[in-house]
Amino acid sequence: MSEYVARPLHRRRLLSLAAGLAVVPLALTGCGVGSGAASDATAMAGSCELSEAVTNDEPITGEPSGEITFQTTALKQSFSPYFEDLIAAFEEKYPDVTVTWQDDPGDAEFTQRLVTDAQGCELPDVVNLNQTTAYALYRENFLLNLSTKAPDVGGEFITSVWDSLVFPGSDEHYVMPWYWGLGGLQTYNTELMEQVGLDPDAPPTTVMEQFDMAETVAEKSDGQFYAFTASPTQRVPSDWQLMDAQIMNDDETEFTFADDPKILEWLTRFAELYEAGALPKDTLSTDVDVTQLYSAGDVVWGSTNASFMRYVQETNPDTYEITGVSSLLDARGEAFQEGQLIAVPSTSDNPVAALAFADFLLSPEWQTKFVSDERISNFPSTTESLDIPKFTEISADTPLGAANKLSVELAPDATNSFIYNWSDAVNSAVLSELQLAIAGSKDPAQALADAQDAANGILADQG
């Protein structure tokens, strides 16, 4: 008789075995990072060996040919025809090149997916990045040095935008600007302002004035609506930048925000507003979309980004019609430029074709076509593309038109002042302390000191 007889009495043994096998991958598979040691002789990006062509001091030249991969972020659903035309035109110009287009959904896992691609030395040849991810890749040598390898690439970009796109500690360029938006606007529900006796024609011009008005909202709204969300995620560090507070030291090696009395005042007053009922309590830690709250008429102030107006227009036309728009630039006096970037990774197998495609994508001709789409509220990165009717002949008759007109007026002076060392880890550590102070669980000064210690600890740890 065969030995392979079922042994039901020993099922517990099987259970133990199953459990043991289950926990091994369950607990740990998410954390594997490919190992690899940098050789002294070979230039490396993470565990990837870099070719001589991308690391020597010579510009990259040659006739584009072969295959490249191009990755955008969350654009396929709405703009497929544009990119298909663009790629067809490029392949017609360079018949020996084949472009494979892929689109990342751009969700919360975007950076993690790119990190995984980088670990596997499989980054796309031309990739659309945000500033945080670009800096992370730059720090580990994953981006092509454009100042050396493509020294002429910056000629047609808006000078202020191009000049401000360098990473801390470097005066060389590793990324190219694409489309970009503005921070420094405010949108508000004029009817709710009138209900509590505020003049919608005289909106706040500083953050502290806005806090004063928020106090009025708390006093007179009878809990029916709030001033703005309690989530510091929406306001830090941009509020501090608007107030011209000292967030880091000049060479960006240390956080100093706890030493600035303006920031202490900001936190103290924010906590007072929370206590007074000016802000919805449960938005302090949850990531509730301010656009939804605004659209529903639950808060007076909405997003600081003009593009959100389109959502309000679609979801609640009544709220859209009574939306006011103005700038809120405080002591800073100029708007933020927040942009999408294009980079060519140093690990690309085909940097010649990749650079040619990036140049084609960012050319005035194709950027003009892109931003001419009425659905796009962003600006192009080339000077020539700004000179189109969409930007020069705007009517301010509607809230969206007013936001666009104001954006165009602010655009020439806008600068990119992204704090590259304000990483997700720093953001999380600082926000955690701010939340405790806002909720009244911690003294504001102590919370700021603890936040600064935590942020500097992370900075020191990252090297």
Next chain:
Amino acid sequence: MTTPVTSRRAVARAASPPARRRRSRGGATSGAALHRPWWVPLLWTAPAVAVIVGFGIFPFVNTVVLSFTDARPLGGGGSWVGWENYARLLTDSDFWLATRNSIFYAVVAVPLLVVLPLVLAQLVVNRIPGIGFFRTAFYAPVVASMVAVALVWQSLLSERGPVNSALQQFGLISSPIPFLSDTTLLLLSAIALTVWKGLGWYMIFYLAALANVPRELYEAAELDGAGPVRRFLHITVPGVRLTMLLIAIMSGIGSLRVFTEIYVLGGATGGLGGQARTLPFYIRDTALDPIAGNAGYGAAVSVALFLLTVGLAVLSHRFGSEKEEA
């Protein structure tokens, strides 16, 4: 002089009925197995072994090795730092807070996930008209996306959400319950979500187990005068005890892996001040940031989570053994 023998065998094979021929072929196969090359069994098992090694054992070993380094998410393997990451764990208050939260999560969620699906299964085990609808309804949350479901719960439990509004309308509370901003309530809300979403899944396990409990036992107990509660406690529960043990282990592992519920309900910081972070949340915060992440330290936290998970499995096993011996 072998030809006659061969001929006799051939004649016998031709004359044998099909059934006998099948047995004969089976015997021939068994005989052939004895002469199979030694590597054939390895060949058959190779795909499964490759999957286990590639997706289970290699990541495990890699993580243990990484936990002794200062590796970065993007920076390659890093340098050897010995026990430094483990020493740091011992004094890291955030790690201990996350550990406490994870244990709390498991301690509350596991008993609920062991008992409630059994009650549910007991309610829908009988084949009566329309019961399929209820079985489907109870199972529906299992197939829904956790993110989508958590967003719905966030909306339900918010300050102005339907739950608080209903409680206020009935005069049960005067001000909204801070389900999402109080750390303990946030954890309990997340546990409720985990349990609600897991009920249908584990109910299926119990339905399969209940089908194996002999009906005669219920009939005999009923004749002896045992009521529904006694029958449940003395026949059903012992009958599905092994399934309960399996579910305890599985739900324990699941509870220690919770991330999405806390992330969606409590926000990116993991509740107010990060006070509701669980161990997977903490691993994500410490290891995965592409700029400031420390994959080595994150790996050490992962190993701690692994040990905690093994500890829970062993405890469940011990508990089950004692019950059986008793």
